[in-house]
Amino acid sequence: MTEVNIKELLASYDKKNLVIATACSHSSLQLFNGAKKEGFKTLGIAIGEVKKYYDAFPLGKPDEFFIVENYKDIMKCAEELQQKNVIVIPHGSFVEYLGPKNFTTLNLPTFGNRQVLQWESDREKERVWLEGAGITMPKEVKDARNIEKPVIVKYHGAKGGKGFFIAKTFAEFSKRVKHDKPYTIQEFVMGTRYYLHYFYSPIQDTGYKLKKGSLQLLSMDRRDETTIDEVQRLGSIAELEELGIHPTFVVTGNIPIVMRESLLPQVFKMGEAVVEKSLELFGGVIGPFCLETVVTEDLEFKVFEISARIVAGTNPYVSGSPYSELIQPDLSTGRRIAQELRYALKHDSLEEILT
Numbered sequence: 001m002t003e004v005n006i007k008e009l010l011a012s013y014d015k016k017n018l019v020i021a022t023a024c025s026h027s028s029l030q031l032f033n034g035a036k037k038e039g040f041k042t043l044g045i046a047i048g049e050v051k052k053y054y055d056a057f058p059l060g061k062p063d064e065f066f067i068v069e070n071y072k073d074i075m076k077c078a079e080e081l082q083q084k085n086v087i088v089i090p091h092g093s094f095v096e097y098l099g100p101k102n103f104t105t106l107n108l109p110t111f112g113n114r115q116v117l118q119w120e121s122d123r124e125k126e127r128v129w130l131e132g133a134g135i136t137m138p139k140e141v142k143d144a145r146n147i148e149k150p151v152i153v154k155y156h157g158a159k160g161g162k163g164f165f166i167a168k169t170f171a172e173f174s175k176r177v178k179h180d181k182p183y184t185i186q187e188f189v190m191g192t193r194y195y196l197h198y199f200y201s202p203i204q205d206t207g208y209k210l211k212k213g214s215l216q217l218l219s220m221d222r223r224d225e226t227t228i229d230e231v232q233r234l235g236s237i238a239e240l241e242e243l244g245i246h247p248t249f250v251v252t253g254n255i256p257i258v259m260r261e262s263l264l265p266q267v268f269k270m271g272e273a274v275v276e277k278s279l280e281l282f283g284g285v286i287g288p289f290c291l292e293t294v295v296t297e298d299l300e301f302k303v304f305e306i307s308a309r310i311v312a313g314t315n316p317y318v319s320g321s322p323y324s325e326l327i328q329p330d331l332s333t334g335r336r337i338a339q340e341l342r343y344a345l346k347h348d349s350l351e352e353i354l355t
């Protein structure tokens with residue numbers, strides 16, 4: 001539960017001079033760029049020293065840096081940041097660096113619904129949400145002795161898929177598994193991966209309408225994961241595993257992608273159902289979210305994960321994607337967030353998109 005009283009917090013803000021802030025990592029170049037395009041001042045929270053590489057990207061460089069020794073120190077600086085009229089745009093690294101508990105209680109207006117964190121980080125709750133929305137997820141194998149098909153073993157809270165492994169039999173699983181960390185065993189879905197970048201606005205009714213607000217598809221990507229995505233340059237996975245070389249799933253980058261157009265109706269149906277269910281369960285996933293999917297050879301989607309904020313997979317689209325271009329030229333997810341803030345400011349509805 002967030003203990004932040006957004007109404008009270010915003011009461012002390014100079015709304016004409018809002019400053020968009022985030023941690024200097026992940027999708028910050030895009031977020032600062034998008035905020036600047038919409039006329040906002042920007043502030044980059046960085047550790048230790050000003051990140052020099054921002055000088056190389058003047059249009060993605062924040063107007064001001066706020067230096068902390070440790071990201072957790074942001075908690076102590078909340079008042080100072082309030083005085084600067086800071087609105088936080090959280091991304092995956094921001095939440096991770098601060099820690100989920102700190103994030104939910106951070107006393108700063110934050111874009112999106114912070115309640116979503118508990119529904120996305122708890123694998124069982126995530127299943128209740130997504131399956132409750134009619135989404136097909138990979139089957140879970142509760143007892144490793146029942147492994148009959150390839151599975152992927154995921155350690156809870158693993159960063160960037162670190163430590164995940166594939167097993168095809170119980171014997172293989174037993175050889176690889178580490179019992180010191182909790183894990184989930186999931187059917188390994190065969191197919192092609194698409195990471196779908198949606199934007200849900202509870203306050204704007206243009207475009208693809210939902211019961212409340214509207215939904216956009218801004219872009220999609222495929223993650224580039226080392227070593228699994230290029231391991232075949234050295235030999236087949238089976239061959240390499242015999243030599244004790246196991247593929248890993250560590251994200252190193254993102255590749256732009258488009259999908260065959262006939263699949264788009266399904267993409268919207270899924271996004272719509274996920275938003276409607278979120279409204280019912282916890283007041284809605286507000287702003288950007290991403291469904292991480294595999295499309296099977298029967299052209300069915302299986303969703304193995306949801307990220308309920310801006311994902312780094314939107315970074316290839318600083319100047320728009322083949323989808324956002326059909327909404328408005330030059331529209332990144334970062335810029336879309338800034339536009340939502342502008343719209344809310346104009347219609348006095350900031351409290352509906354900030355928590």
Ligand code: AMP
Pocket residue numbers: 138152154160161164186187188189190193223225249292294304305
């Ligand atoms: P995650 O941390 O759940 O996003 O998973 C990391 C990576 O593992 C994904 O980007 C996929 O490449 C892969 N992956 C995760 N779950 C599955 C699955 N059920 N079937 C196939 N690949 C998966």
